[in-house]
Amino acid sequence: MAGLVTVVVLLVAMVVAVPVAKRFGFGAPLGYLAAGLAVGPAGMGLVTNVEAIGHASELGVVMLLFLIGLELRPARLWVMRKSVLGLGGAQVGVTAALVAGLGVLALGLPVAAAVVAGFGLALSSTAMALPMLAERGLLANQSGRNAFSVLLFQDLAIIPAVALLPLLGSGSAPATGSPWVAVAEGALAVAAVLLGGRFLLRPLFRIVDRAGAPEIFTATALLVVIGTAVLIEEAGLSMSLGAFMAGVLLSDSEYRHEVQADIQPFEGLLLGLFFVSVGMGADLPALMEHPLRFIGLALGVMAAKALVLVALARIAGVPLAGAVRMGAVLSQGGEFGFVLFGLAVAGGSMAPEQASAAMLVVTLSMIATPFVFAGSERWLVPRLLVKPKRPFDAIHSDGAPVIICGFGRVGQVVGRVLRMRGIPFTALEKSAAQVDFVRKFGTQVYYGDPTRVDLLRAAGADKARILVVALAEMEESLRVVEMVRRHFPNLTVFVRARNRWHVHQLMDRGVANIVRETFDSSLRLTADVLRALGVEEAEVTRSLDTFRAHDERTLIRQHAVHHDEGRLIQTSKQAAEELQSLFEADREEK
Template sequence: MSSGYLEDLIILLVAAVAVVPICQTLKLGAVPGFLIAGLAVGPSGLGLIHNLSEIRHFAEIGIAFLLFVIGIELKPSRLWQMKRMVFGLGTLQVLITGLVLVAVSYYVFEVPLQAAAIIGPALALSSTAFVLQLLSEQRLLKSTYGRTSFSILLLQDLAVVPLLALVSLLGASEISMGDDIGLALAESVFTLVMVILFGRYFLHPVLHRIALTKIPEVFTASAILVVLGVSLIAEKVGLSMAMGAFIVGMLMSDSSYKHQVISEIKPFRGLLLGLFFMTMGMSLNLGLLIDQPLLSMGLVALLIGIKILILFPLTYMFGLSKGKSLAVSLVLAQSGEFALVLFSLSLDSGILAPALHQQLLLVILISLLVTPILAECARKVVTKKKLIGINPSEVPKSSPIILAGFGRVGHRIGDILKLAGKPFVAIDIDPNIVRKSQANNLPVYYGDVCNKGLLDSVGVGDSRIVIVTVNDMETSKLIVGSLRQTYPDLAIYVRGGNSLECTQLLEVGASAAVSDTIEASIELAGMGLTSLKVAEKEKKSILTNYAKHYYEQIKLAKKN
């Protein structure tokens, strides 16, 4: 790496570390922090970084990782269940909003028709990365309001493909529309089929073979390779990188390796998404804002107003309450990163004039800076409605018990929970155990139980109980300590080898620890007493009192 790139990287990291925590403290959220940090070090701020285009191309990988994680959490069956919202509400939103913005651009601001034809639908798109990040921070992504917002965003991402083709057609000197669109569609369909076949017949066996090596670094590299490889192929045939990543994510949604892959991708996703938002902040032209503040702010207000006025009645028509319809309209009122891409390509193709491009860029970025305020208003609307009255059908089912380890002990606990009708999710590092369990329709996933990101992915934050059955003391202590620090109210039951290990596990945060040796001793002693004709009542009293005294000694040792 050259010293120039290293200096830019250090500057970006310093800006993020300095600004983002302040924005979090002020309850603005992480995304505005990244935008402000980028503005501070960019050409309109201190002017410390100028390589915007190269950094932006690298940062777009973060969007691909984000869409991959979304795809892996969205099974195809669930997408089919959402078809009414995705293809109905989403299509209407893009079409109606796009047409209205085309008309406003052409008739009110006298923008050339070719440029208006791009500006309208591009501004109709919202920011997938921004909105999903905000919904995730608010923990509302799985709510009705969050799912509806995601459905619209998903259709908007699909709409990017024809919009990219439209830019190429409008920018071409000789338009052969039928041939160009036909070839693009054929390439896209062929790519989708090949990706689906790859995921169905090759991806899972390959990951299984890699998991057998039990080398974490190789598994991490393979996870990144899958996402970036398919994303690159998708981009080469005219689809977006984000769409390719989303598709391969959906193909892995039923895989037993999905949670481990998510945990491996998560750190890269967070860093690169932050970098992407910083590049957007660096693109902001403060000079234009200072010269024409009323025009810039007026255009932003007009854009947000039009999108809210169109989205609110549409979402209400599709069965949402007025409060949730308003919330969806508020959180999707901005324009997004795909508009930046479309406008950049339009500028290169001669469709947009440089001055118009700068003004549109300013409008988009200001709308993004306003979004956290709108999202907070939307959250208050939704949470207020929840306080007024809860629909019984919306009350979540009981959260699953998490089993850390699914060997002999974990498997037996799973059998008992299944007989009791209690849901559970298990994690194990042995791919053979995972494969056998999945073949028996058991919810067991591959992964390292020491990985906190993996535990978060399987829902440990929503669970009330974690049972650690790992037969390794240091691993158990690491799991218990990490969980207790992050989730102070979580019930953590753990298996220990002897009284000393049980004491140590209680010291690092276990709610209760069970000794393998004492339980085996009690069972064997009970068999011996039975053979000696000791009365059942007397035998039970002796064993119960002994076990009680044993565990009291462990608790006493912990206090001392």
């Protein structure tokens, strides 16, 4: 019963803390850490079996690495080899040497303890950094890919670090033979996983899939993840490495997506539990006794890691904004630091109080990182984004009656039809890459920012008849509309709207010609679905006309209350009831 009470307490803490943290823009990891601090021994003391929860929560990191492996096909790993080995290797080596040197010179640590502390603090938290990048949609851009490369090298580097720890020990560790024997055992375990996975995994999943029992498929997926992790751990290596290898082996499999869907719910919850356990394990009494010392150490480590990362990223050719983003998101200590420090104590290379202090520094850096990253994304990175060095094009207006602002996937369709009809237009696009791409196909597009009055005037806005605003960014399209109303009232404005909120903002600014970019295509898709279901063409047309007219009326009616969330929700419910009544009346007439 006590175990169930603990589970309830943890779930309540997570359910309360995580939404609050995300509401204020700090991300889920900080919410989990706060939940752990609140219910742990140093907080309200509602949960005391921290070690047991910590062991269970390690599965979250294991499953995270498995899912990462699923996304990384061997061919992609080969492509990433330079950034993984170059940038990742340099980051670990330089940071470890810098922190170890500071530990010896500034703190007077023994060389062995300083080396372990340097390497452990050079590692970052995969479990924290990747979710923060993913929440902001940054994993696919250059800084996100580079950050992942660094994290991947760190996860791989923990293997030789753990194997070589006995070389730094004081002799108090149990004699387990030569460390090179441990390295050989690890290499054999890796080879066994690679060979076994290559020839056994697909036949295993094929047999289970034929059984037609979804729950057994899920159990098999969990068995592969946890079984591989345990096998690798028994060889003295990292459980996460085993899980990552299993994921890579399945990345080219036809079962990849199904396995991913089965594992993801477990990964999210257990990863959250990992951060809760980190929060619960924080040595708050030591922090309260020497707050300035530990906070200073944590901030110093974060600053050192960030500076090293920024410098190395710049050397590797990463733009300054991306380099700063990498430094902010990877500045914390990592979960493998806890593992390394614990093993170092067992091996005699660190004293227990030294390991405890290092773990507290890692925990404090984890707590601080969401604040640092959020602040960096809000105030620093936007100011560092490289402004285009290429000057905007000089536009010579030829009296075209139409100006198109934004020549992406929407603006291009408008332009192609106008050109087919022989109607001249002037197209403005702020992306230099897009301008160069479109020009390859013979279309004249001018490079420039359509939110600038002088550019629109040069494009002939004083004499043109129509302005098409097809910009992807809603804020930019609103700025163009406001500027045009003030400076070019002669223009009839047509605007591409992203969603209903955007429509209401445009209506606030007096725009009458608004086209929702996905509305018509969604209706056409619906019509095709109804036809495929055997609905007669007349019924398809009547249903869509009814829906379109009702939705347009609702959109106009909601404009009056769109600033009041409560009334907006109420009108949405009323509109749904009205639409249902319309269709019911239509069926009764038949």
